[in-house]
Amino acid sequence: MTDTTISETNVADRPIRPDGMPAHYFQLDAAETMAWDLLENGAKSFKQPFHTPVLATVDEDGAPQARTIVMREADRETRILRGNTDQRAPKARQLAAESRVQLLFYDVDVKVQIRVTAKAEFLTGGDRRNEAWVASAPGSKVCYLAQGAPGSEHDGPTSGLPDFADNGQRVANSELEAGLKNFAIIVFHVEALDWLYLDSKGHRRAQFDYASGESRWVIP
Numbered sequence: 001m002t003d004t005t006i007s008e009t010n011v012a013d014r015p016i017r018p019d020g021m022p023a024h025y026f027q028l029d030a031a032e033t034m035a036w037d038l039l040e041n042g043a044k045s046f047k048q049p050f051h052t053p054v055l056a057t058v059d060e061d062g063a064p065q066a067r068t069i070v071m072r073e074a075d076r077e078t079r080i081l082r083g084n085t086d087q088r089a090p091k092a093r094q095l096a097a098e099s100r101v102q103l104l105f106y107d108v109d110v111k112v113q114i115r116v117t118a119k120a121e122f123l124t125g126g127d128r129r130n131e132a133w134v135a136s137a138p139g140s141k142v143c144y145l146a147q148g149a150p151g152s153e154h155d156g157p158t159s160g161l162p163d164f165a166d167n168g169q170r171v172a173n174s175e176l177e178a179g180l181k182n183f184a185i186i187v188f189h190v191e192a193l194d195w196l197y198l199d200s201k202g203h204r205r206a207q208f209d210y211a212s213g214e215s216r217w218v219i220p
Helices: 008-013 028-044 090-097 127-135 138-145 173-182
Strands: 054-058 064-068 071-075 080-086 100-107 112-123 183-197 204-209 214-218
Touching (some): 028 071, 028 100, 054 090, 064 090, 138 173
Antiparallel strands (some): 071 080, 100 112, 112 183, 183 204
16 A cells, blocks of 8 residues: 655744745745845836835945936846946946945835845946937937036926927937936846845845855844
């Protein structure tokens, strides 16, 4: 007769799935997949919460500096994220002095927070930067026509744009090209992900360290 008894060892080793809970609630690989799905979808659509994370850097005095940026690219295969910026912005100096950064993402609907630890590569020229410029929409390109550096003082409220580009006026493509000299991209080389899932039945948190190749559950 065939023995159909399930050993106690196998039962103990088997992950317990609470009724109705998604795979990422109890499987590390599913949590990582979910994280990258959110990152990649966020880069593709402005309607996604992950489209606008917070980038945290430190300034020359070691003080924290945080601001919202737009995520333009995410690739789980290369573990690359990308954003665009004005190369005159203070973050350019900050990244030159310290390339280690964190990016904070949160989606209120799926109740997931992701903290990305990365090394930032600031590119003011080259094919990759030029391709990003070509792919940018006119409404994005116009921002780089600002007549002063972001954060520079002015004697009154202003967009910083020249008169012909202010107040949402349509700007000819030939005039937009003047902004290329101010355009830069930040390529984020992801070194680690910290994934937090909030649920009334019990939160879950996982960490993925790509430098060491380790992944683990941690207490939220």
